[in-house]
Amino acid sequence: MTTHIQHSRIEAGSHSSGPPCDALPLRQPGPGFDLLSGVRVIDLTTSIAGPSGTMLLADMGAEVIKIERPGGGDDARSWGPPFLDGESLWFASVNRSKKSVALDFSQPAGLDVLYRLVAQADIVFVNLSPRVATKLKVDAAALRAVRPDVIYVSITGFGLSGERADWTCYDLIAEGYSGIMDITGAADGEPQKIGAPAADMLAGQDAAFAAVTALYARRVSGKGRVIDVALVDSMARFSSCRIASYLGSGELPRRSGGKDSVIAIYQNFETSDHPITLALGNDNLWHRFWETVGQAELADSPGMKTNADRRRHRQAIVAKIAEILREKPRHHWLALFRGARIPAGPINSIAEVVADDALLGRGMFYQLARPGKRAMPQIGIGILLDGDCSLARSAPPALGEHTDEVLSELLGLDEEQRQALAEQNIIRRKGS
Incomplete structure (x- = not known):
């Protein structure tokens, strides 16, 4: 998996002969x-x-x-x-x-x-x-x-x-x-x-x-x-989670590019080459993230201790994280976060998804043989x-x-x- 996510993006149609299912x-x-x-x-x-x-x-x-x-x-x-x-x-x-x-x-x-x-x-x-x-x-x-x-x-x-x-x-x-x-x-x-x-x-x-x-x-x-x-x-x-939130609060969800989760930091970020996703879903992950990027003192800054606090300061926090992540490439951050057990991942193209060794190992993509015909992708x-x-x-x-x-x-x-x-x-x- 580590090797795979370090590969550059595979563009659709880049296969020189035959369809990708081959x-x-x-x-x-x-x-x-x-x-x-x-x-x-x-x-x-x-x-x-x-x-x-x-x-x-x-x-x-x-x-x-x-x-x-x-x-x-x-x-x-x-x-x-x-x-x-x-x-x-x-x-x-x-x-x-x-x-x-x-x-x-x-x-x-x-x-x-x-x-x-x-x-x-x-x-x-x-x-x-x-x-x-x-x-x-x-x-x-x-x-x-x-x-x-x-x-x-x-x-x-x-x-x-x-x-x-x-x-x-x-x-x-x-x-x-x-x-x-x-x-x-x-x-x-x-x-x-x-x-x-x-x-x-x-x-x-x-x-x-x-x-x-x-x-x-x-x-x-x-x-x-x-x-x-x-x-x-x-x-x-x-859409249950979004609908329930509206019904109980009156706060109408709006389009945000997926950047308005109830979890304060739960979105994609740019790196120096390819974007990644990052999900800091609880206080432990919040602290581990800042320790991992070498700025542990920021985790307990005023107004940052709870998810509710962090949502109020989301814009400033996102700007700070974005500044840090843009310094190095995707493979660096994903390896680092994986070692620290921080949820993060690539934003795969469909071409990358079907080449993912872990998914292939779980039987997600295959060709089904058919007598007298070309095998059919499944x-x-x-x-x-x-x-x-x-x-x-x-x-x-x-x-x-x-x-x-x-x-x-x-x-x-x-x-x-x-x-x-x-x-x-x-x-x-x-x-x-």
């Missing part, structure tokens, strides 16, 4: 975690939020059957560039270890097939507004009529009830509604969206967590549940079980890759029946 460890698909083995999930969702939630369940061992439109499939399949050999990398990031069935359930014959699959499922994920779900007959009431104990998971922008229930929403819209954009960005700058689909990913995680807890409760009660997750709610919860879930990281059971599926397998094995549809459905454009088969 440098990642290559893994073959394997059995993976089995904690949810025997659990079957029907995934009717598209884009990022729902697929990210069902992928978490797949990573934990559930069988996830992804139902897609025969024409184009999941919306995210077309999200690019960049593409890797014509495949969307956004789609690939949230769809491993799933089976793709291309099925048009807007037609009666297709809906019948879907209902037969739901009858054999434990959990169903849907990300349609209540009006559209009801129109397509995949609302909670319709699917619970098929299987009363099914766990129905809805992910929408605003929830299943209220005047906003049928309003359209994406991650960007949810971030705006939640307030997070208003407090993100430089003090004199515009509101900023978080640099990743945070509302989508948080809502997906909330949905997966709720689904598993409902599944656990069903073992005792035998009852299904209707789980209602909203992107705006998940994003507002993400990002781990960041959860180790008994010291092991998760292993994908299969690569993100091609559209309709498992249609024949699922309809044959689960529903007993023979070749003639499947071909008839294909000729009516109700299903799409592999290679068609």
Whole structure:
């Protein structure tokens, strides 16, 4: 790690041949975690939020059957560039270890097939507004009529009830509604969206967590549940500390470039070459910092003893620390602070993150081998079980890759029946 953080910043596009994923460890698909083995999930969702939630369940061992439109499939399949050999990398990031069935359930014959699959499922994920779900007959009431104990998971922008229930929403819209954009960005700058689909990913995680807890409760009660997750709610919860502070004090958080934490010194600083982050979260760290930089006497200066004192004098303290840190380069300060157990770190580019030996060692980034195709980059879930990281059971599926397998094995549809459905454009088969 020390060696890595002393490297100069790696610029995107600096790789002379092939994409950066070519440098990642290559893994073959394997059995993976089995904690949810025997659990079957029907995934009717598209884009990022729902697929990210069902992928978490797949990573934990559930069988996830992804139902897609025969024409184009999941919306995210077309999200690019960049593409890797014509495949969307956004789609690939949230769809491993799933089976793709291309099925048009807007037609009666297709809906019948879907209902037969739901009858054999434990959990169903849907990300349609209540009006559209009801129109397509995949609302909670319709699917619970098929299987009363099914766990129905809805992910929408605003929830299943209220005047906003049928309003359209994406991650960007949810971030705006939640307030997070208003407090993100430089003090004199515009509101900023978080640099990743945070509302989508948080809502997906909330949905997966709720689904598993409902599944656990069903073992005792035998009852299904209707789980209602909203992107705006998940994003507002993400801002809990800021919202609670406002509610209890009346002090409205403002954009500050991340330099207005309740912790007095908790921000980035420039060094003589690259910036670092520094977090002096308690009195012991405050004293250790000043001892480490050779100015121990400043720690007990008047008005500096408590965090509340230091917040009142934040501007002067920050100016003093900034003056000191600009004297030497990043690697000097990080090595020094690490030795003194003071929380500090680099501000890595994405290129540096994926080359981080510690993260690679924890299985966070790898290539997943695919027969006859280029390996696909994958990002781990960041959860180790008994010291092991998760292993994908299969690569993100091609559209309709498992249609024949699922309809044959689960529903007993023979070749003639499947071909008839294909000729009516109700299903799409592999290679068609």
